[in-house]
Amino acid sequence: MKNSINFISKASVLAILLMIGACSKKNDVTSSDDTSTSTETSNGTSAISDTGITSGTAEGSSEKGENTDDLIENSTFSSTVAINFGTSTTITNPLSAAGVTITQNGNDITVTSSATGVEFLLSGTTTNGSIKIYSEKKFKTTLNGVNITNDDGPAINIQSGKRNFMVINANTTNSLTDGTSYATSTEDQKGTIFSEGQMVFTGTGTLNIKSNYKHGIVSDDYVRIISGNITVSSAASDGIHANDAIIIDGGTINLTASADGIQAEEGHIIINDGTINVTAVEDGITASYDGTDTSILPYVHINGGTITVKSTKGEGIESKSILTINKGTVVTNTYDDGLNAATAIYINGGLIYSNATNNDAMDSNGTFTITGGIVIAAGAGAPEAGIDCDAKTLKITGGLVVGIGGATSGPTASVTTVRALVMGSGSANNIVHIESADGTEALTFMAPKSFSTLLFASAKLKASTTYNIYTGGSVSNGTTFNGLYLTGTYNKGTKGSAFTTTSVVTQIGGSISRG
DSSP states (O other): OOOEEOOOOHHHHHHHHHHHOOOOTTOOEEEOSOOOOOOOBOOOEEEEOOTTOOOOOOOSOOOOOOOGGGOGGGSOOOEEEEEEESSSOEEEOTTTTTTEEEEEETEEEEEEEOOSSEEEEEEEEESSEEEEEEESSOEEEEEEEEEEEOSSSOSEEEOOSSOEEEEEOTTOEEEEEOOSSOOOOSSOOOEEEEESSOEEEEESSEEEEEESSSEEEEESSEEEEOSOEEEEEEESSOSEEESSEEEEOSSEEEEEESSOSEEESSSEEEEOSOEEEEEESSOSEEEOOOSSOTTOOOOEEEOSOEEEEEESSSOSEEESSEEEEOSSEEEEEESSOSEEESSEEEEOSSEEEEEESSSOSEEESSEEEEOSSEEEEEOOSTTOBSEEOTTSOEEEOSSEEEEEESBEEOOOTTTOOSEEEEEOOBOTTOEEEEEETTOOEEEEEEOSSOBSEEEEEETTSOTTOEEEEEESOEEEEEEEETTEEEEEEEEOOEEEEEEEOOSSEEESSSOEEOO
16 A cells, blocks of 8 residues: 655644653563464554653753843944945944054954944955954944955954854845964964854844864854854864853754864753754764863753754764753764763653664663653664663653664663563564554554664553554555654554563563663
């Protein structure tokens, strides 16, 4: 039968999110007594439903990094200094006698300001120019259709530790490109847009960046993106790099990087909303601190947004301490781990998918807790796993979890409150369907790759209930999230094993990793 599949709409995602809101050394795992197989093919159908997915009490952090000083509406900029690049660059400086000095060397512009409430308005085009700003006070830099290429340094170089509001004006397209090498300087200059202080991006226009030397956007303090359409088309190193923190509240961000997509070197990353697409050679999003200063917590918190990460050699999203996902849609396709954390991973909601070709799909070196959401983890073959937490606690209290790979960590029965199944192998692009003896669907999933172990956990598995497993078949009128069918009609394939949920974790095959 020909499949009829409609991919999940934004409205469906919202409905699912509203509904749905580590591995111990000695797990309580009981094998089912009923593991009989059959070659029977049923001509029946089964209704697929996304109801019955419950949520437990959220764990981890809900921090959003709120700071009223980062809201431009809480600041006043009453004076405007205009710089219009061109064959003959024009400068309008009403504060020349009131604290703003501007020097010009060709199209290289240097501003020194001690004034309060200044906006620097940039427009025009230069193929060999730059702007450098020294300021004793916070200021506003407005990109108003400016195109700067600098052949020997950053396009915009902020040598100020004060907060800079980088406003991308509505209905404008702005382009910034640095040189392949930088002129020698005693000052830091680490990318196409560099700042010693905080940079806060706002506005609804478009900013295109190319980094030939190092990073695309870089701060020795923190970077916050509230809004804007920002593309780093290529970065010689990281797309966005900050020392202390990176916070994203909205906007559309597209990054292509030869190293990391987004990196906080000695701090944390918080994503509250926005659409983020990362293509990186190394890690997609990483809070990467490896030092000995215990006051630095390199965590990653995701509270919303739509995040897509592709990495050809590295990990998808990495935290050197805790990774918390509270909501949003997160999709990673990586060579190394899709999700990785040094001490704990918490997933409390959202639609989460990780596919790793050479390692675990989701890997915590400490505990792993899932309280809600839809979580799909597709790891590599043995000994790699879909979900791995090094024989520490895997706690599942809600959501729907599917993990495939060469092995899996087993849910810790003493703290897991939904039923789980560990079973054996399956083929790529072949449906696995689980339903109770009365025909109630629990799982309908088409794996993106072959696997030797499958983990399934959800409140859709009921206690003391017998389930049948079917393989093959097709789905009509279905909606799907990366192979997991959420609605539709399953047209039955081949009936195989059966099992009874006599304990929290039932194993009828596959491999549970003990660390």
